[in-house]
Every structure is written in C-alpha cells, then in structure tokens.
Amino acid sequence: DGGITQSPKYLFRKEGQNVTLSCEQNLNHDAMYWYRQDPGQGLRLIYYSQIVNDFQKGDIAEGYSVSREKKESFPLTVTSAQKNPTAFYLCASSVHREGGYTFGSGTRLTVV
C-alpha cells in the first residue's frame, strides 16, 4: 500500500530541545516537502528537496534543518532556534514537477 507516513502523530517538546519529525514515502517520488500549517495562515513552505542529497530553503526555513540521505526519507529537525515551533507539520511528495502532491497525515508539535 503506497503512501507517505509521518511520525509521530503528536509530539511534545520542552523549550530549548531539538526534535526530529519523520517523513517516509514508498511512492518512488523524487521530490519531498515540509510545510507548516497554522490556523489562518494556510500552508507555508519550510524546506523542499528535489533529489537525494539536495534540498532548498523555503519561505520560513529559519530554526529548521533537514536531510535527504535516502529517496524515501526526508526528516525535519525543529531546533531550539525556532521561536514559535508549536504547529501542525505536513510532509508531502511529488513526482518531479508533475502532478500534485501526496500529503502525509501530519505531526502536531507542542512546546511545553
């Protein structure tokens, strides 16, 4: 069953800690993306990757980092430098530039 999986579904972090969100896809998609979804803000692009070992900053990359060591995986690290990390994070993938995105089910991160 092909798809894109995000884990965990809920994540709590103490202030000052880094935390990594997982995103795995078995769709053989080349491109992967991370978005942040806040109420009234829509989806804002954090990072994206077109191919393995390459990624680009999106509109709100500050305080985040990513890696793309495998085609299937695109983890996002929310660092302590991110001033307002509490949000819903969405991962997506696509076949190059063709077609639309396939989205994961999201991770809700709460800083406590």
Next chain:
Amino acid sequence: AQRVTQPEKLLSVFKGAPVELKCNYSYSGSPELFWYVQYSRQRLQLLLRHISRESIKGFTADLNKGETSFHLKKPFAQEEDSAMYYCALRGSGAGSYQLTFGKGTKLSVIP
C-alpha cells in the same frame, strides 16, 4: 514573487445552493493552479488542477489569466462538501517544484 489569495476565510451556504470559492493569484509567468481539500480528520488531498480541466465531485475551476483567478465552483452544494479548501500555485520555471498555498477557505454547507 508568487502569491495566492483566498479572500474568504469562511463561506457558509445552504445545501443545494451554488458554491464559489474564490482564488486570485499573482505570478509573472504561466502558472499551474491546483485546488486541495481537507475534510475533517483526513489528509489534505488534491481536488483538481487546471491542466486536467476535469470535474471532481461536481467541482470545476477555470483558469482566467486575464483576471488572474482560479475560482472553484459547484452548482449544488452537498453536506459532504463541508471542508477546508486551499488554492495553490506552481510556477513555470525549470526549478519550480514547490507549491505556494493560499490561506484557505472553510466551506460550511448548512443542511
């Protein structure tokens, strides 16, 4: 810079009434436009894209380059259409992979 504007945060219509969700964009080239939908407790999913010129679940959208709009329409709203709708744009440059999303419109269909 590319931008997508959805002027309505919330749109409420009665069942059976026509629906129009507005989307305007700003982009200097020839964009590709999409509508995504997020039903309660479900993943964000593609509803339609202008290139396909298809009708999904009774919804249609026509790209109007003159008015830089891509409004989503349905002649008769159903209760199951209640959801969050996002308009999105992809640029036409060679390196343009990412989508720019609007802030979304919540559609509420009143029984």
